[in-house]
Amino acid sequence: xxxxxxxxxxxxxxxxxxxxxxxxxxxxxxxxxxxxxxxxxxxxxxxxxxxxxxxxxxxxxxxxxxxxxxxxxxxxxxxxxxxxxxxxxxxxxxxxxxxxxxxxxxxxxxxxxxxxxxxxxxxxxxxxxxxxxxxxxxxxxxxxxxxxxxxxxxxxxxxxxxxxxxxxxxxxxxxxxxxxxxxxxxxxxxxxxxxxxxxxxxxxxxxxxxxxxxxxxxxxxxxxxxxxxxxxxxxxxxxxxxxxxxxxxxxxxxxxxxxxxxxxxxxxxxxxxxxxxxxxxxxxxxxxxxxxxxxxxxxxxxxxxxxxxxxxxxxxxxxxxxxxxxxxxxxxxxxxxxxxxxxxxxxxxxxxxxxxxxxxxxxxxxxxxxxxxxxxxxxxxxxx
Numbered sequence: 001x002x003x004x005x006x007x008x009x010x011x012x013x014x015x016x017x018x019x020x021x022x023x024x025x026x027x028x029x030x031x032x033x034x035x036x037x038x039x040x041x042x043x044x045x046x047x048x049x050x051x052x053x054x055x056x057x058x059x060x061x062x063x064x065x066x067x068x069x070x071x072x073x074x075x076x077x078x079x080x081x082x083x084x085x086x087x088x089x090x091x092x093x094x095x096x097x098x099x100x101x102x103x104x105x106x107x108x109x110x111x112x113x114x115x116x117x118x119x120x121x122x123x124x125x126x127x128x129x130x131x132x133x134x135x136x137x138x139x140x141x142x143x144x145x146x147x148x149x150x151x152x153x154x155x156x157x158x159x160x161x162x163x164x165x166x167x168x169x170x171x172x173x174x175x176x177x178x179x180x181x182x183x184x185x186x187x188x189x190x191x192x193x194x195x196x197x198x199x200x201x202x203x204x205x206x207x208x209x210x211x212x213x214x215x216x217x218x219x220x221x222x223x224x225x226x227x228x229x230x231x232x233x234x235x236x237x238x239x240x241x242x243x244x245x246x247x248x249x250x251x252x253x254x255x256x257x258x259x260x261x262x263x264x265x266x267x268x269x270x271x272x273x274x275x276x277x278x279x280x281x282x283x284x285x286x287x288x289x290x291x292x293x294x295x296x297x298x299x300x301x302x303x304x305x306x307x308x309x310x311x312x313x314x315x316x317x318x319x320x321x322x323x324x325x326x327x328x329x330x331x332x333x334x335x336x337x338x339x340x341x342x343x344x345x346x347x348x349x350x351x352x353x354x355x356x357x358x359x360x361x362x363x364x365x366x367x368x369x370x371x372x373x374x375x376x377x378x379x380x381x382x383x384x
Contacts (some may be wrong), residue, residue, distance in 0.1 A: 016144065020067070028056055031129060035056070036052045051104060066088065066089070066134065067137060069088050070085065093126050096126040097126045100118075183238050205230050218258060220368050221258060224260065227260075239275055242280065242281025246283060246284070247287075250290065253288040253290050256288070256295040256365050262361070269330070270300075274301035274302065282303045285299070285301070286299055293364065296362050298359070299358065300359070301356050304356075305356050306350075333347065334347050337363070344364050345363050346361070
């Protein structure tokens with residue numbers, strides 16, 4: 001079991017205001033240290049460090065003013081941004097150099113260097129400091145904006161994917177509901193209250209499961225099979241002995257995760273084209289097994305299978321005006337798998353060995369994490 005960290009790491013730019021002050025202190029502190037070491041290496045007296053401190057505080061203060069101006073320029077047109085930046089930077093460097101020169105002239109009472117000479121001497125140093133600071137300010141803020149745009153795009157894509165998955169999950173064939181309600185109505189008219197009540201109870205449990213589970217959620221194979229049995233119990237009351245089912249669920253495949261209500265349309269398709277089509281009915285088999293790191297689920301029936309000469313790929317030719325529930329159901333499942341797993345899945349339809357029709361689904365094996373406390377309900381929505 002993987003150990004969880006007690007604290008989640010926070011991105012450096014997660015709090016932009018705090019990141020700005022950290023960089024300010026680090027940058028100007030480093031500049032002051034380098035300038036102090038350079039002064040001592042040039043045999044300047046220790047008292048000259050006061051001049052270095054004043055120069056660093058001046059640069060720090062001017063950069064705060066520049067940050068306010070740059071913040072209002074960064075989202076303007078390039079001509080305005082870079083034009084005004086150049087003017088503001090030139091004024092800031094001139095003011096910085098003037099203050100440095102004035103402080104140094106007050107410190108040096110010998111008067112060996114004139115003010116203009118001092119001004120030119122510090123101008124290039126101050127230009128380097130504020131120019132580098134300005135370049136870093138724009139570079140970091142442009143980087144943060146790009147990251148925020150990428151995050152927003154990813155959130156929009158995730159929301160779009162979730163919406164599409166929800167739409168696909170809610171496209172359950174309404175014929176099942178209509179047929180079930182019609183059967184219940186018929187039983188009530190015939191005064192067969194016990195079968196009608198049993199069918200209504202199973203329908204309520206099945207619909208409750210479809211509503212409480214998130215459309216983009218996943219459940220274990222065991223839970224999907226249990227829900228499928230609710231559906232089959234309803235259909236078995238309609239078809240009686242004509243509907244025969246067989247479950248071959250390997251124990252190691254039971255905790256594997258899969259999209260909820262993925263198999264119901266396949267079983268409904270088998271009932272429509274295998275059980276209903278044959279007077280003697282048919283057997284529907286649901287199998288799940290692990291093949292290496294892949295979960296393989298197979299839904300097959302002993303019905304008439306595909307018509308001779310039918311290309312299985314034509315069953316996916318669904319248009320917005322299509323009324324073929326088989327095509328809609330198969331295309332729905334194919335799209336749900338593509339949305340959820342991309343290329344890491346397989347969905348194939350074809351003839352069942354020995355006659356009939358089968359659908360094979362292969363998904364990456366992912367087991368459900370063990371919950372902190374046991375859950376009493378078997379039809380509880382699982383984590384996404």
